[in-house]
Amino acid sequence: MxxxxxxxxxxxxxxxxxxxxxxxxxxxxxxxxxxxxxxxxxxxxxxxxxxxxxxxxxxxxxxxxxxxxxxxxxxxxxxxxxxxxxxxxxxxxxxxxxxxxxxxxxxxxxxxxxxxxxxxxxxxxxxxxxxxxxxxxxxxxxxxxxxxxxxxxxxxxxxxxxxxxxxxxxxxxxxxxxxxxxxxxxxxxGRAVLGTAARPVTLVKVLKPSAELVTKSIGRARRGTAMAAPFSAPRTSFNGTITSHRSIAMADLDLDEIRRIKKVTETTVNDVVLAVAGGALRAYLAERDELPESSLLATVPVSVRDSSRRSTGANKVSALFTKLGTDIDDPLARLRMLSERNLHAKEHHNAISADALQDWAEFAAPRTFGLAVRAYANLRLAERHPVVHNLVISNVPGPPIPLYFMGARIDALCPLGPVFHGAGLNITVMSNAGQMHVGAIACRESMPDTDALVRHFPAELARLSEAVGSLAGER
Known part of the structure; x- marks a missing residue:
């Protein structure tokens, strides 16, 4: 079974x-x-x-x-x-x-x-x-x-x-x-009854490491080395109750240029991608006079497949929160800020058990969980409490060489993730044969023209490239 x-x-x-x-x-x-x-x-x-x-x-x-x-x-x-x-x-x-x-x-x-x-x-x-x-x-x-x-x-x-x-x-x-x-x-x-009876024992095993994690996280926060905290995001037009309607946009970035920037600035590909995304979001919101004073907060899924103890299950992911620097105009300063904060976020994330999210998800009761989600949507609660996070950004590594789907060469491969009540925008990037393909999907009522956001990605990469070029010239 x-x-x-x-x-x-x-x-x-x-x-x-x-x-x-x-x-x-x-x-x-x-x-x-x-x-x-x-x-x-x-x-x-x-x-x-x-x-x-x-x-x-x-x-x-x-x-x-x-x-x-x-x-x-x-x-x-x-x-x-x-x-x-x-x-x-x-x-x-x-x-x-x-x-x-x-x-x-x-x-x-x-x-x-x-x-x-x-x-x-x-x-x-x-x-x-x-x-x-x-x-x-x-x-x-x-x-x-x-x-x-x-x-x-x-x-x-x-x-x-x-x-x-x-x-x-x-x-x-x-x-x-x-x-x-x-x-x-x-x-x-029979299996369900046995599993239900064993849940109190499982809960005890999960509670202790979770309590220790909270204590350590408080210590990190006091030292300024914790990842960004949820519920600290500013509200934007795409942070409310969503509908089933979607809007989609796609763009391509030069992966070699991203790698060049990474090398010169001694950062990571993910740092560069997040910095470009932050710049694109800043430009998009500024065009609409919606740019908040504080930075947008993104949830970044992280694969724990290599460190998970679980042998079953299709989803083996965790997540970290990161500020995107949308309050910083200088693209190079934004990249440096992200690089520093991401180091803290990764250290904080690595201190969390790879299976923590999977362990707690075992207690999601089918009926209760589903009813709670529907009640949350029907009461539009996403608009009544502080914003948990503004959007989800995923970076999925892809093949370095061209692939063929049933013999047809794949010229572009853009993944698109789900959007949620309270976070009606998802941006996913995936590398493929020298290109970085950007896919954005949003609730159409919250963001009718997703292309108005995505078209800023190549422009923001060019701005960052120019800033890095000036830095290399100074050296």
Whole structure:
């Protein structure tokens, strides 16, 4: 029996009609590299062949009687690729605006929980530069529920569909684990009762290290070496109750330039990305006369896959909070501030057990948790208490070389994370063959024109590059 971990299940409980908990990706493909001419039927059939024996693609959620425990994964015996891989065509002229509008609409639709929690939309007729049909690209818009993947496991799943040469085998060809067994109702109920009875003992084991962590965090705060604190964020127009409508924007950054800045300033790629994001957010808010005096606060997911003691569960993540320096105009000064604060944040984060979030998530009661989330949304409580954080920013490492999806070269790969009540903006960046692809998704009512934010990313990288160039000249 394959039980969902508490953290995986929490993403199911967090989901409401407005707060959708799937992650998405926009893959722009060049079909001219395919060994056989592109056709949707062939592409769909090849995807079917590669995913049919991979449990992560063919399992579905089954609830436990009375909601006494987290759900389990069971095999979908009626798995049908036609229910997961669909075909669409962009309206004329088939450019960037039409693509982002369509992807935003698809991101606004919930996944069907009666089937495996993923789908792909193959979008034909994309003309990135508004060119002729000979320059058309194929776009795959993929969705997968967060209960199934985090950033790292999502990248690993994509490996089942990609290769390093157009005619090569998939990057992952190892034998897959057995499909989850479908337990009977009595077994589910019995295991749930035993698990519930053992929770007080588990709680005692979790409380002691958590109490010690609070004491140490207070000490760090007094010394000025703690990470930024939640509930200290200023309120912006995208920090309220969200709807199900989404807006999407994408941009590309030069990864070599980011690495050059990192080397000259002795910082990290993540520091540079956060500094550029802070500058872009500052410019966006200033254009709208919304720039707060204090810095925006971001939640930055951190993978703990290498340090976790847990062998099960798709999501193995923690998070740290960081000020983005939106109150600093000088891009180089912002980068230096972020670098220093991120060192403290990482040290603070490393002092926390890698499994702390997963341990506490085990106590998320299915019924109670879901009702609380809906009550929180219906009462619009996100607008009545101090802002926990302004947005989520993720940096997902990608392949350093070009990848091929069913033989088609991936020209761009933009991941998109979920947005939450109180934090209606998510920015995810992913490296891919020398480029850093930026994907932003927001609640449309809070940020109707996400492109107005994303177009500042290349400009802010140029500002930072110029400032670093001046610094190198002084030396």
């Amino acid at each position: 394959d039980r969902l971990s508490g953290l995986d299940a929490s993403f199911l409980y967090l989901e409401t009609p407005a707060q959708l908990m799937h992650v998405c990706a926009v893959m722009v493909l060049d079909p001219t590299t395919m060994t056989t001419p592109y056709s949707f039927e062939v592409l769909q059939r090849e995807i079917d062949l590669r995913v049919r024996d991979v449990p992560a693609f063919t399992r579905k959620v089954r609830g436990v009687p009375l909601g006494l425990d987290h759900p389990v994964w069971v095999r979908d015996k009626a798995f049908d690729i036609e229910r997961h891989v669909h075909r669409l065509a962009l309206p004329t002229p088939g450019g960037y605006d039409e693509l982002t509008d369509l992807c935003a609409h698809l991101a606004s639709l919930p996944l069907d929980r009666s089937r495996p929690l993923w789908e792909m939309w193959v979008i034909e007729g994309y003309r990135p530069e508004g060119g002729e049909s000979e320059g058309e690209k194929v776009v795959v818009f993929a969705k997968m529920h967060h209960a199934t993947v985090d950033g790292v496991s999502g990248s690993n799943l994509v490996s089942h569909l990609c290769s390093i040469e157009p005619d090569a085998a998939p990057m992952v060809t190892d034998e897959q684990p057995a499909h989850p067994r479908d337990p009977g109702r009595r077994e589910l109920l």
